[in-house]
Amino acid sequence: MRKKYLFLCTLLLLMNCASKEDEMYSPVPYKLEIPTLFANKLIAPIIPVDNPLTKEGVALGKKLFFDKILSGNDAQSCASCHQPQNAFSDNQQFSLGIDKKLGTRNAMPLFNLAWNFDELFNWDGKEFSLENQAFEPVTNPIEMHENWINVVQKLENHPEYPALFLQAFGSSNIDSTLVTKAIAQFERTLISGNSKFDKYLLGEATLTTEEENGFNIFMDEAKGDCFHCHGSNNNPLWTDNKFHNNGLDTNFTDLGLGAVTGDPNDNGKFKSPSIRNLAYTAPYMHDGRFATLEEVINHYSEGLQRSSTIDPLMKKVNQGGVGLSPKEKADLKAFLLTLSDPSFLNNPSFKE
Amino acid sequence: MKKIIGFIFIIVITFSGCKAELNCCENIKTVNVTLNFTHNWDGVPVTSSDFKIFKFINKNGESISIERLRYVVSNINIGDLNNNYQLINVGDNTGLEIEFNQVPSGNQQLKFTFGFSDTDNTDGIYQDLNSVNFNVPEMLGGGYHYMQFDGKYLDTNNQESGFNYHAIRAVDRTDPNNLKFEDTSFEVDLGAIDLKENTTIEINVNLAEWFKNPNTWNLNQLNTVLMPNFEAQKLMSANGKSVFSLGKVGS
Numbered sequence: 001m002r003k004k005y006l007f008l009c010t011l012l013l014l015m016n017c018a019s020k021e022d023e024m025y026s027p028v029p030y031k032l033e034i035p036t037l038f039a040n041k042l043i044a045p046i047i048p049v050d051n052p053l054t055k056e057g058v059a060l061g062k063k064l065f066f067d068k069i070l071s072g073n074d075a076q077s078c079a080s081c082h083q084p085q086n087a088f089s090d091n092q093q094f095s096l097g098i099d100k101k102l103g104t105r106n107a108m109p110l111f112n113l114a115w116n117f118d119e120l121f122n123w124d125g126k127e128f129s130l131e132n133q134a135f136e137p138v139t140n141p142i143e144m145h146e147n148w149i150n151v152v153q154k155l156e157n158h159p160e161y162p163a164l165f166l167q168a169f170g171s172s173n174i175d176s177t178l179v180t181k182a183i184a185q186f187e188r189t190l191i192s193g194n195s196k197f198d199k200y201l202l203g204e205a206t207l208t209t210e211e212e213n214g215f216n217i218f219m220d221e222a223k224g225d226c227f228h229c230h231g232s233n234n235n236p237l238w239t240d241n242k243f244h245n246n247g248l249d250t251n252f253t254d255l256g257l258g259a260v261t262g263d264p265n266d267n268g269k270f271k272s273p274s275i276r277n278l279a280y281t282a283p284y285m286h287d288g289r290f291a292t293l294e295e296v297i298n299h300y301s302e303g304l305q306r307s308s309t310i311d312p313l314m315k316k317v318n319q320g321g322v323g324l325s326p327k328e329k330a331d332l333k334a335f336l337l338t339l340s341d342p343s344f345l346n347n348p349s350f351k352e
Numbered sequence: 353m354k355k356i357i358g359f360i361f362i363i364v365i366t367f368s369g370c371k372a373e374l375n376c377c378e379n380i381k382t383v384n385v386t387l388n389f390t391h392n393w394d395g396v397p398v399t400s401s402d403f404k405i406f407k408f409i410n411k412n413g414e415s416i417s418i419e420r421l422r423y424v425v426s427n428i429n430i431g432d433l434n435n436n437y438q439l440i441n442v443g444d445n446t447g448l449e450i451e452f453n454q455v456p457s458g459n460q461q462l463k464f465t466f467g468f469s470d471t472d473n474t475d476g477i478y479q480d481l482n483s484v485n486f487n488v489p490e491m492l493g494g495g496y497h498y499m500q501f502d503g504k505y506l507d508t509n510n511q512e513s514g515f516n517y518h519a520i521r522a523v524d525r526t527d528p529n530n531l532k533f534e535d536t537s538f539e540v541d542l543g544a545i546d547l548k549e550n551t552t553i554e555i556n557v558n559l560a561e562w563f564k565n566p567n568t569w570n571l572n573q574l575n576t577v578l579m580p581n582f583e584a585q586k587l588m589s590a591n592g593k594s595v596f597s598l599g600k601v602g603s
Contacts, residue, residue, distance in 0.1 A: 219489040265404035312514030
């Protein structure tokens with residue numbers, strides 16, 4: 001009789017527990033706000049089937065993104081190097097880690113990441129998927145220099161996180177996979193598609209003569225020929241998300257894609273970054289070598305360096321580049337700045 | 353008498369029913385067919401693993417490496433079935449096969465267009481091609497590339513130089529306010545093929561022909577900025593017509 005009673009009580013207790021978990025886990029699907037031009041011009045963004053966007057998941061990801069708890073000394077968050085006011089980059093050539101060690105590459109800006117169709121992230125394409133990308137900085141000794149066991153312990157002992165994980169993923173058993181899933185969800189919501197040029201394409205703004213000239217230089221194969229790698233009025237990402245050697249060096253100190261693939265023919269190749277929001281993302285290039293947009297334009301105009309892997313799209317290498325006049329350079333810069341999207345920087349959903 | 357009329361009625365209905373069935377429901381056998389685009393340089397197979405290496409020599413004697421090769425075939429017809437278009441990216445090994453289901457068996461005509469004919473070449477309408485940057489600037493009439501073939505050649509000084517053999521609809525920009533276009537896409541007709549269940553049709557793509565026939569291509573003269581070059585586009589179109597041929601057909 002006692003045994004039967006004990007069994008019944010246990011069963012009831014279990015049923016009660018299960019119903020509480022169920023009660024806590026009823027995530028609300030999160031609908032991405034896709035800009036009109038993106039919806040009209042591009043294929044659908046990449047949302048992994050095993051990590052659908054939910055309001056709870058995105059909110060948790062945002063909290064984690066801005067929380068210094070992920071770093072070894074609780075002094076640095078993802079947002080320390082990916083700051084909203086810099087289009088989720090920073091204004092340093094190389095970012096400082098928690099041990100005051102400098103990185104070796106410029107912090108990449110973060111936006112429109114769900115439209116990276118090849119899902120290869122970082123300057124060298126080392127990480128496949130946003131979820132995988134989020135793993136590495138936490139343990140990198142020159143970045144957040146923490147280990148995942150500690151991170152999980154800190155999150156489990158936190159007064160809020162266990163409940164938030166339960167709401168987002170139906171489990172209060174926190175692990176690194178769920179942490180990176182949540183961060184990836186938040187990162188997919190970082191969409192920038194509301195610049196002056198977007199409005200121009202939608203018939204809501206007009207360009208100055210200089211900006212229009214600059215766009216024509218950008219699109220002219222005989223002038224800037226920027227469009228082959230950096231998008232166009234028909235590709236609002238303004239990047240091909242591919243890897244190119246854009247003629248920065250004759251000899252490489254950083255092999256880029258080549259170090260990932262092991263193929264020397266890939267040495268010196270780095271991802272084409274989007275040219276949206278350049279006003280906020282200086283310095284430029286994978287190593288932040290150029291402080292200004294003028295320096296970037298001068299590079300393509302007359303600063304190209306020959307090497308065995310330089311992309312054939314880099315024209316007139318013998319003359320150092322495409323040879324733009326000072327007026328053409330100024331107009332090109334004026335156009336590039338029309339791709340600035342202040343509403344992205346000021347979006348309260350993207351701020352701490 | 354009633355029995356006889358009834359019997360005749362049944363016979364008539366029965367036979368007329370049979371006749372109708374014979375006419376309306378003739379059984380047409382359908383099969384699945386796969387088109388497989390394979391690439392070669394005058395018979396030597398070319399895959400992405402052959403890219404980025406100087407291993408080809410064109411008719412003009414220039415040593416060549418291939419860095420990037422992608423092109424569109426459209427209006428792909430087999431029998432009465434039509435596939436709208438497909439981007440073939442040799443470097444990424446994507447789009448090399450096109451599958452057709454429920455094609456009528458027996459002898460069927462296979463043909464397609466290299467690039468887009470003018471009627472299909474509307475600016476910005478193909479989201480998948482926009483997403484991979486395959487557009488043509490509006491100042492050249494918009495629409496899409498037919499082909500992006502990038503590589504390097506050893507120039508007359510034996511120095512590596514880039515080439516961008518980009519095929520688009522030819523545009524004469526002599527008067528920028530009055531662009532004149534010439535549809536330089538072309539139809540490839542591979543003839544009638546006997547289709548059986550799970551037939552695979554190989555389409556040979558001889559890349560050397562782009563530089564060979566009928567125009568011997570001199571990369572020292574025609575290498576980059578070919579998109580706005582009206583005459584170069586017509587030369588490319590002429591050379592392209594011998595690039596595609598029927599390969600093995602098997603099941």
